[in-house]
Amino acid sequence: MKFIVLQKCRSFSSFRRLKERKFVMSQPEHAPIKLSEFPTRxxxxxxxxxxxxxxxxFEVLQLPDAxxxxYDVDISPxxxxxxxxxxxxxxxxxxxxGILGGIRPxxxxxxxxxxxxxxxxGDATTCQIILPEDETVQSTKPPSRHYTIKLxxxxxxNLEETIRFVNGKSATSNNILTAITALDVLINQVPATNFxxxxxxxxxxxxxxxxxxGGAEVWQGYWQSLRPGQGKFYINFDTSATAFYEPGNIATVFARILGYRGVEDLHGFTDKDRLKAEKTLKQLKFQVNHRGDNVRRQYRIKKLSEFSARETRFSRGVGEDSVDVETYFQQQYNRQLRYPFLPCIVTQNGSYFPVEVCDLEEGQRIIRKLTDKQTADMIKFTCQPPAVRSDKIQKGMVSLNYDQNEHCRQWGFKVASEMTVIDARILPTPTLAYHPSGKESKVVPQYGAWQLGPGKKMLNGATLNSWSVVVFASSQQIRKEVVDLFIRELxxxxxxxxxxxxxxxPPILHANPQGNIESTMRQAYQIAGNAVKRTPQLILCILQGRSSLYDExxxxxxxxxxxxxxxxxxxxxxxxxxxxxxxxGLKINVKLQGNNVSLQQGYLPFLQEAPTIVFGADVTHPGIGDENPSIAALVGSFDAxxxxxxxxxxxxxxxxEIIxxxxxxxxxxxxxxxxETRKKPGRILFYRDGVSEGQFEDILKYEVDAIRKACTELEATYKPTITFVVVQKRHHARFFPIHHKDLDKSKNCLPGTVVEKTITHPFEFDFYLQSHPGLQGTSRPTHYHVLIDENKFKPDSLQTLTYNLCYLYARCPRAVSVVPPAYYAHLAAFRARCWQKSSAISEGDSESGxxxxxCGLKPxxxxxxxxx
Structure with missing residues (x-):
């Protein structure tokens, strides 16, 4: 077999053509090619x-020249x-x-x-397969062992077109996408079988x-994907972790879910405990253990019985007396229940099993939202310094051992064993401007952060006049002198x-956190206004931990x-x-329409040369199984x-996802x-968060068109130039500094590290920017991809503008990881989740309902x- 050796070939012309091969080109090689509907770099x-x-x-060194x-596969049933x-x-x-001819698909x-x-x-075949009995899943309705496979x-x-693509000589096509998908399936074949x-x-x-x-455990794993780069393909390989339900006897699982030390502590099992356990375990798979190891049938949990195994009765048959579950297991299986005071597991077909005869299966991933405690534990597990993460990534690649992978060998697919070293740049840090009356009116942040303090005065400090304080606790729980001291210091x-x-x-009001919150807030509003005879500006609320009270x-x-x-x-x-x-104070000043800090003149030229509006947009979606609406948020600047x-x-x-x-x-x-400005913005810079690569075309088609229509419907001749940039955080690219001078305090890359070569798109306008200082773990850069650019940005101007904006996040003295307009849109969409009138939503409610x-936001x- 002939192979394409990528590390020795720099252009399409250097690849040897096989005489017997017929290549189909969409256009002659000398003709101009429109590489993308998006801006090229x-x-x-x-x-x-x-x-x-x-x-x-990790660089792909060799692809098959074939x-x-x-093949489409149909497996029935x-x-x-x-x-x-x-x-x-x-x-x-x-x-x-036989019919496969020794080929490893x-x-x-x-x-x-x-x-x-x-x-x-040839082109099609049909075969019958009988699966060995020990490979089938035992349940009340085990699947058939007999299957029909149609290929x-x-x-x-042709893989050659993909090489043209990464060399910037061919536009994306279905051929290329299919070939990349095939290679992605190839590298994931063995892990999918072994993990x-x-x-x-x-x-x-x-x-x-x-x-x-709470009955969960975190598993370590790997994530990998074939990615086209500039002139080559790469495998993006990363460590990953996710939460699974802890396997084991369900009686023990009950104790863990409810936070008890052991099953013995469940003697006071309440109806509230039952509902909590049921919510966690519903639809999970388990096996029964009371028939011996040879007959361990699998079931799914439908619910928990309302009564204990001792109290739950059923009829054995027509004309027979009913019997409770505890007695039945004693008589039928000679099994004396140890925990008859616990409820039974009810299956889809209506069977009842005592929890102690049920073993939760291993490998069931948690798809619901984790609790705060589980999330904190998860972060501790996954928070790995750059050196540790880098080492685990390297060992993970070795463990997959592509060179010994039979499928990869047959395809002639080879991968480098070491991480790729790439060029990057560290952008200059902008200078911040505070009020000139302060001792420090100009500040150059160090390592992406700076200190608050009396030497720095807010650029535009608001006046706080009409406000009140609500303490959601009794005066015994939070003493008056504590509140007074806090207000004085604040x-x-x-x-x-x-x-x-x-x-x-300000007037201070103590309130019952379990009482009528709306009435309390109305009272706080009234006393704030009455105190100074002005419309209230702010209500400060003191809470004992974040809860549903915050949302209300x-x-x-x-x-x-x-x-x-x-x-x-x-x-x-x-x-x-x-x-x-x-x-x-940073938050309060902004909420009163003050201004904490800005950049020195000259650091935002694109915004200051002509009237420009900066938009940020995001859509937040409900969790799995939640049919509440998605929430779209748009923020727009109204100052230079x-x-x-x-x-x-x-x-x-x-x-x-489309707004x-x-x-x-x-x-x-x-x-x-x-x-606010008495000017029409002649330029629009739009940062769109939360969009995957597969949605780019739809976003370009619908959302950019909506922006244009918004302008022309306001005024037929109003056509500002638009630059539309997608902001992506959900990716697996990580950067590890080589030299000590390029490290920040957390051993991550320095703020301002930008990558635009080697691993970025072969020809479209995109870049990675790590704009924030690391705190713990390995920092994740943000990926910016330009979908339309009527403002004709140069790479330097867009990269520095985006980076400099990251120093203007209003609520902390640090550069942030995502450009603030996109960050603000995310916060606004997340806040709107609190605006639900009633949580009592049933599955039958209509979409309009x-x-x-x-509720909507007050004007x-x-x-x-x-x-x-």
């Missing part, structure tokens, strides 16, 4: 200090993907020397098989697992930092009263440090410093921009960054 940036970093991209054949793989594995083993577990040689049976050839793709597969690219093992709170700190505190003794407070203030709130935690006010008060943003929120059909009301939302914010169950808050 306008060159490379020059600003900043050049460095090199290692990245978790066609890839795609229909079974889950994991059983599909078993059926196909037996088919492959049985037929490899790769299978995606669903509908597609790919090979590097054509099967000798049909559907495509023949627990989650999706198509993540693989986990219980080896080295660690227990989490007002003093705010004054030192540049705010004007006209009223340093925000709902009332955002959608009923229309006044900003600031929440403080009771454990924080006990010490009332200047640092804590200063951080609260890009520090003030107005907000527009819409609720739309669940899990719809359906974007035209109206853009118009709202354009009108605010004009009202679910949408109407959410008074639209120009206030209430979500900070």
């Amino acid at each position: 306008p060159g490379y940036g020059q600003l900043g200090r050049e460095i090199q970093v290692r990245t978790n991209f 066609n890839v054949y795609q 229909e079974v889950p993907p994991f059983l599909n793989r078993k059926v196909f594995e037996h088919f492959e083993n049985a037929k490899r020397g 790769v299978y995606d577990g669903r509908k597609n098989v790919y090979t590097i040689k054509q099967f000798p049976f 049909k050839k559907v495509a023949e793709k 627990i597969a989650v999706g198509r690219r993540a693989f986990f093992t219980s080896e080295g697992s660690r227990k989490l709170h 007002t003093k700190t705010l004054g030192e930092n540049g705010m004007n505190i006209a009223n340093s003794k 407070i925000k709902r009332i203030e955002d959608t009923v009263l229309g006044v900003p709130t600031q929440c403080a935690m009771s454990n924080k006010i006990l010490k009332a440090t200047k640092q804590y008060c200063g951080m609260l 410093k890009a520090t003030k943003y107005a907000t527009s929120i819409r609720f739309q059909t669940a899990r719809t 359906s009301a974007l035209k109206d939302m853009v118009q709202e914010l354009l009108k605010i921009f004009y009202k 679910r949408l109407e169950n959410y 008074e808050l639209q120009k206030i960054m209430f979500f900070i």
Whole structure:
């Protein structure tokens, strides 16, 4: 077999053509090719200090110089993907020397098989397979052991076109996408067989697992994907971790879920305990152990019985007396129950099993939201310093051992064993501007952060006049003198930092956190206004930990009263440090429409040369099994410093990523921009968060069109130039500094590290930017991909503008990892989850009913960054 050796070839012309091969070219080689409907890269940036970093991209050294054949697979009867793989594995083993001609195919577990040689049976075949009994799943209705497999050839793709693609000489096509998918399936074939597969690219093992709170455990694993780079393909390989339900006897699982030390502590099992355990375990798979190891049938949990095994009765048959479950197991199986006081597991077919005869199966991933405690434990497990993560990635690649992979050998697929070293640059740090009356009116951050303090005065400190404080606890729980001391320190700190505190003794109200919250907040609003005879500006709420109380407070203030709130935690006010008060002050000042800090003149030229509006957009979706609406949020700047943003929120059909009301939302914010500046923005810079690569075309088609329509409907001749940038955080690219001078304090890359070569798109305009200082673990850069650029940005200007904006995040003195407009849109969308009128939503409710169950933002808050 002939091979393409990528490391020795630099262009398409250097590849030797086989005489017997016929290549189909979409256009003659000399003709101009439209490579993409998105902007192509306008060159490379020059600003900043050049460095090199290692990245978790491993170069593909060799690809087969051959066609890839795609076959459609139909397995009947229909079974889950994991059983599909078993059926196909037996088919492959049985037929490899026959109709498969010794060819090792790769299978995606669903509908597609790919090979590097054509099967000798021709275009189609049908086979019968009998699965061995020990490979089937035992349950009340075990699947058939007899299967029919139909294979049909559907495509023949040439890998040479993919090489043209990565060399920037061919546009993306279905041929290229199919070939890349085939190679992706190839590299994931062995891991999918040897590990627990989650999706198509993540693989986990219980080896080295660690227990989490509440009957869960975290498993370590790997994630890998074939990625086209500039001139070459790479495998993006990363460590990963996810939470699984802890296996074992369900009686023990009960104790773990409910936070008890052992099963013996469950004697006081309550109905509340039952509902909590049922919510956690519903639909999980278990096996029964009372018939011996040879008959361990599998079932799914439908619910828990309302009564204990001792109290739950059923009829043995027509004319027979009923019997309780405890007695039945004693008589039928000679099994004396140890925990008859616990409820039974009820299965889909209505069977009742005592929990102690049920063993929860291993390898069942948790797809619901983790609890706060589980999340904290998970972060501790996954938080790995760069050196540790790098080492685990390297060892993971070695463990997969591509060189010994029979499928890869047959395909002639070879991968480098070491991480790729790539060029990067560290962009210059911008200078920040505070109020000139302070001792430090100009600040150059070090390592992406700077200190608050009396030497720095807010650029535009607001006046705090009409406000009140609500303490959601009794005066015995949080003493009056503690609250008074906190208010004194807070007002003093705010004054030192540049705010004007006209009223340093606001009225204080103690309230029952279990009482009528809306009535309490109305009372706080009233006493704030009455105290100084002015419209209330702020209500400060002191809470004992974040809970549903927080959401209710925000709902009332955002959608009923229309006044900003600031929440403080009771454990924080006990010490009332200047640092804590200063951080609260950043939020309070912005909510009062003040301005904390800006960049020195000259660091945002694109915004200051001509009237420009910066948008940020995001859509947040409900969790799995939740049919509440998706929430779209749009924020838009209305000052030349890009520090003030107005907000527009819409609720739309669940899990719809396209912002359906974007035209109206853009118009709202354009009108605010004009009202505040008396100018129409001639340029639009739009940062769109939360979009995957597969959605780029739809976003370009619908959302960019909506922006244009928003402008022309306001005025037929109004056509500002648009730059639309997708912001991506959900990716697996990581960078590891090589030299000590390129490290920050957490051993991560320095803020301002930008990567635009080697591992980025072959020809489209994108870049990675690590703009924030590391705190713990390995930092994740943000990926920016330009979908339209009518403003004709150069790489340096867009990269530095995006980086400099990251220093203007209003609520902390640090550069952030995501450009603030996108960050603000995410916060606004997340806040709108609090605006639900009632949580009592049933499965039968209509979509319109679910949408109407959410309140809208009060107009008074639209120009206030209430979500900070």
